[in-house]
Amino acid sequence: MLSERVIGILADSFLKILIPGLTVTIPLTVISFALAMVIAIAVALIQFAKVRILKDIARFYVWVIRGTPLLVQLFVVFYGLPNIGILIDPFPAAVIVFAINEGAYCAETIRAGLEAVPYGQMEAGECVGMSYMQIMRRILLPQALRISFPTLANSIISMTKDTSLAANITVTEMFMATQRIVARTYEPLLLYIEVGIIYLVFCTVLTRLQRYGEKKLGRYRI
Amino acid sequence: MILSVSGVTKAFGGTEVLKGIDLSIDKGDVVAILGPSGSGKTTLLRCMNFLETADSGRMEFAGSVYDMHSITKAEKATIRKRTGFVFQNFNLFRNKTALENVTEGLIVARKMPKAEAVDIAEATLEKVGMKGWASHYPSELSGGQQQRVAIARAIASDPEIVYFDEPTSALDPELAGEVLAVMRMLAEEGMTMVVVTHAMDFARNVSRHTVFMENDYVVEAGDTESFFSSPRMERTREFLNMEER
Numbered sequence: 001m002l003s004e005r006v007i008g009i010l011a012d013s014f015l016k017i018l019i020p021g022l023t024v025t026i027p028l029t030v031i032s033f034a035l036a037m038v039i040a041i042a043v044a045l046i047q048f049a050k051v052r053i054l055k056d057i058a059r060f061y062v063w064v065i066r067g068t069p070l071l072v073q074l075f076v077v078f079y080g081l082p083n084i085g086i087l088i089d090p091f092p093a094a095v096i097v098f099a100i101n102e103g104a105y106c107a108e109t110i111r112a113g114l115e116a117v118p119y120g121q122m123e124a125g126e127c128v129g130m131s132y133m134q135i136m137r138r139i140l141l142p143q144a145l146r147i148s149f150p151t152l153a154n155s156i157i158s159m160t161k162d163t164s165l166a167a168n169i170t171v172t173e174m175f176m177a178t179q180r181i182v183a184r185t186y187e188p189l190l191l192y193i194e195v196g197i198i199y200l201v202f203c204t205v206l207t208r209l210q211r212y213g214e215k216k217l218g219r220y221r222i
Numbered sequence: 223m224i225l226s227v228s229g230v231t232k233a234f235g236g237t238e239v240l241k242g243i244d245l246s247i248d249k250g251d252v253v254a255i256l257g258p259s260g261s262g263k264t265t266l267l268r269c270m271n272f273l274e275t276a277d278s279g280r281m282e283f284a285g286s287v288y289d290m291h292s293i294t295k296a297e298k299a300t301i302r303k304r305t306g307f308v309f310q311n312f313n314l315f316r317n318k319t320a321l322e323n324v325t326e327g328l329i330v331a332r333k334m335p336k337a338e339a340v341d342i343a344e345a346t347l348e349k350v351g352m353k354g355w356a357s358h359y360p361s362e363l364s365g366g367q368q369q370r371v372a373i374a375r376a377i378a379s380d381p382e383i384v385y386f387d388e389p390t391s392a393l394d395p396e397l398a399g400e401v402l403a404v405m406r407m408l409a410e411e412g413m414t415m416v417v418v419t420h421a422m423d424f425a426r427n428v429s430r431h432t433v434f435m436e437n438d439y440v441v442e443a444g445d446t447e448s449f450f451s452s453p454r455m456e457r458t459r460e461f462l463n464m465e466e467r
Contacts, residue, residue: 120313123273127307128327128375129299138330139315146317221361222316 006187010194013181017195021174021202028091028173029160032098039103044110045136058107065104071165073097078169094166102159109151113144117222143222153210157203174198224249224414225383230279230290232265239265240276241438247383247416252409254425254446255418257435258461263418266435267387271307272298284382303332306376306384310391312368314360320347320371321356324378332379346374350404366397370404377408386417422465426450434458
């Protein structure tokens with residue numbers, strides 16, 4: 001099976017797959033996840049603060065996004081929105097969808113983290129004269145993020161692999177690059193295993209970062 | 223008189239827990255509030271620092287009068303900056319060291335320069351015997367140590383009155399003793415204190431005034447010595463006899 005020709009294809013294709021991985025898959029993951037975190041923290045705070053109308057909106061957002069497939073969301077934004085005159089390039093379209101999608105899941109993670117922080121600290125903060133937002137930013141949220149950290153790490157690992165779905169909206173990330181080589185060489189088994197291994201390496205790095213991060217979180221316990 | 227409240231009422235979901243409470247506290251006074259569980263004494267204390275909003279009531283503090291039901295955020299903040307509160311469960315900031323627990327309010331709420339706040343925090347921690355633990359997190363401290371840090375946090379801003387909500391109820395007797403010793407020292411220094419407590423020894427030996435609450439009312443209030451030696455109300459006598467045993 002591993003003839004000289006096949007080894008040649010695998011070796012040739014390695015950089016052709018890895019480079020879109022480094023220049024598209026990773027930036028897509030990092031930018032989308034960063035935006036997702038901003039959305040998630042905002043939505044979690046809104047739900048936690050129990051402001052009626054905002055909370056209903058936040059709930060609706062989480063409900064819709066978690067209840068529909070990521071692939072459908074990608075298609076709606078990239079192929080659907082042009083119908084009403086909204087044209088978005090493939091990469092930004094993917095970033096928007098991944099950020100909104102991941103934001104909904106991470107919002108729930110962070111909200112659960114906030115609810116796990118002993119609430120007496122809020123009262124203690126009030127009694128030393130701190131405002132709600134000061135207590136939130138300096139006391140409750142750091143602890144909530146710490147509680148949520150392993151789950152959030154799980155989310156970014158999961159998202160790294162989900163970016164392969166962006167191939168469906170013509171983003172030339174790692175998986176699409178592989179598909180193109182397969183179409184030319186007709187070696188699907190080995191090439192798809194090859195790209196799988198590269199995803200595995202990326203995720204292994206993230207797992208290591210997670211362990212390192214958990215150690216760096218400081219020695220306090222909640 | 224530094225603080226007085228009158229006609230404080232509070233109901234939770236239709237159940238009245240305070241039925242028109244009056245209480246007045248002089249500067250340097252140490253007031254112990256006694257009473258069985260569910261008598262409303264903790265709720266009264268929480269209403270006095272606006273952790274609960276009273277349904278009605280009037281507060282006079284440092285020369286100003288406030289409606290306890292419709293008090294504004296700004297008024298609450300003004301009063302809270304001049305008071306301290308110690309909780310039954312300590313409620314230390316878990317992500318901050320002992321020192322940071324004390325400096326946090328000074329730096330963030332009072333905008334004090336960091337160096338000054340650290341100086342004050344170190345001196346206050348020393349006062350409660352916790353200076354050697356300044357860099358420890360709450361999870362690395364015993365309950366008694368945590369409560370002493372919490373007391374340091376409450377008194378660091380030099381408040382005019384400090385509330386204690388059952389400060390030793392979550393501690394076993396030995397650890398309670400070290401907390402009570404700190405409170406006795408503060409009382410002797412002339413700090414104005416209002417203490418909801420089950421610690422009869424503290425009430426009897428440290429407080430100047432004692433208030434006995436039951437069933438959402440103040441049953442009896444008076445100076446501590448006569449409260450314990452010759453209680454006027456039958457119900458107070460029963461309660462004291464129960465506690466003696």
